[in-house]
Amino acid sequence: MAKQWSEGHSASILCVSASSGPEGLLASGAEGGEVTIWGQDGGIIGRLTLPGEEDITSVMFSPAGPTQLFVSHGDTVSVLDPKNLKGPVEDFQGAGEEEINALALNETSSALAVADDSGTVRVLEVPGGKVCRTLRRHTNICSSVAFRPHRPNNLVSVGLDMQVMLWGLQKTRPLWTINLQDVAEEDSHQQRPGQLFNPPLAHCVSVSSCGNMLGCAAEDGRVHLMRIGSGSKLEQHGAIKAHSQGASQAHFVSFLSHPYWLVTGGNDSHVALWDLSKHPVVSPEGTTPTTAPQRRKGKVKRKDQTLDKSKLKEEAKVEDEASAKEEEESGPKLSISHGDKVNWLCPVVLKGEPNVIVADQSANLTVYPLSQP
Missing domain, CATH: 2.130.10.10 (YVTN repeat-like/Quinoprotein amine dehydrogenase)
Known part of the structure; x- marks a missing residue:
């Protein structure tokens, strides 16, 4: 209530x-x-x-x-x-x-x-x-900053230049930079024809209490996720489609059952709670890749074509069912229509x-x- x-x-x-x-x-x-x-x-x-x-x-x-x-x-x-x-x-x-x-x-x-x-x-x-x-290093407004827990000299910054940067405070240049625009373009193959996305201007960044996950709320409605490995290297990145309009807020929650609960808010007037513990960026081992494995190119023997077509249809059906199940599992655990x-x-x-x-x-x-x- x-x-x-x-x-x-x-x-x-x-x-x-x-x-x-x-x-x-x-x-x-x-x-x-x-x-x-x-x-x-x-x-x-x-x-x-x-x-x-x-x-x-x-x-x-x-x-x-x-x-x-x-x-x-x-x-x-x-x-x-x-x-x-x-x-x-x-x-x-x-x-x-x-x-x-x-x-x-x-x-x-x-x-x-x-x-x-x-x-x-x-x-x-x-x-x-x-x-x-x-x-x-940012070429536009810097909108949010956060220190990494357990790493007092590591700082992450994000901005309206769509850049996420991890800094080691011993130096004045970032340890690494990721451009969310490039990430969005990589994902554009999933876009339906005629579908438009806002550019991923970065509004808010949060670091999990264990210090190894970043969550960045962006104008494209996504929360971009980044896993930091040993040596402060960027190990993996991905995203959740969190809001139908710009995502303005993302905060990891430190007092629930594990460090990978995330609460988000957006311009669509919704607030959502996510369990990211099984997300491929958080827990890559044992997860099913979301994209289909690439098939080897080359000529298919004529006598095998019919067999291959039916096999491909079956594979596509299994893939569709898996992605529908994954979407259901990866949705928010709590969704609140706030009204503003x-x-x-x-x-x-x-x-x-x-x-x-x-x-x-x-x-x-x-x-x-x-x-x-």
Whole structure:
């Protein structure tokens, strides 16, 4: 049963974050510089409007504890005390070269990554806010960044240039880059004639709690999946067709039965929960390839042609049945028609129960239970 958390904001909510502390505080940021702190029951603990009233584009609790909340507005990152919302404890002005879109903290909260409209990713030392790395490779807006768990020097960034990049912070060039446009073109043979797809502009990236899977929500409605192997190499990539319009959000859920549960949201006003544990990118061993094996070219002897045709028909039938079964198995385990475009998703445990908090075009938050089938 969905619940509404209201009266925390007067404008559209753009971002949400959950703290790892025992009190389980939550924070939301909205247009016009509004920041609100919530309790586990949806009660409002504190509210603040930051000077300048610029949109709050990202909020993030420190993984090291709930005493620090990082919020981005304009080109500035402000550090707040969520239990004492009187104003910024510290401001990192000019943290972004242009307006900041996303923040990420490593597990020790010693490094803060800042992605901005210029396509630049800056890594700041915490505390202090000194810039220790400037990563310039994106040719358009950098929309999202995430550190890899268990790899504090590995950072992934995605952007509206359709690029996904994995960085080792010892260097200022990426370890590898994948262009989602190229991946989409490889998959175009599956397209029906006359069917058009939006370009795969990358909106949001998430890393599984085990650190080896990336999920990237893109404008083509897909969530692109990448598996990272030893030596931080890209081992395999693929995708799920998650939404009928652009996918705006994708977040791995760390508190369910395994690390490969993913919650997604899109411009089609739907929210979905996926079990990716059997997806070929996650678990390649023992899975059936989705494409038919290539047959050897060459002349077929005339006397075998009839036999071959019937054999091919039988193979095609088996293949169709297998792909229909696979589609059914690979669909979402939970699908929610939310009724409004999704701005942000935040998977969270509330009073011991798994939930997802949805921010949309409104000034309210909606809480849905993530009941596992």
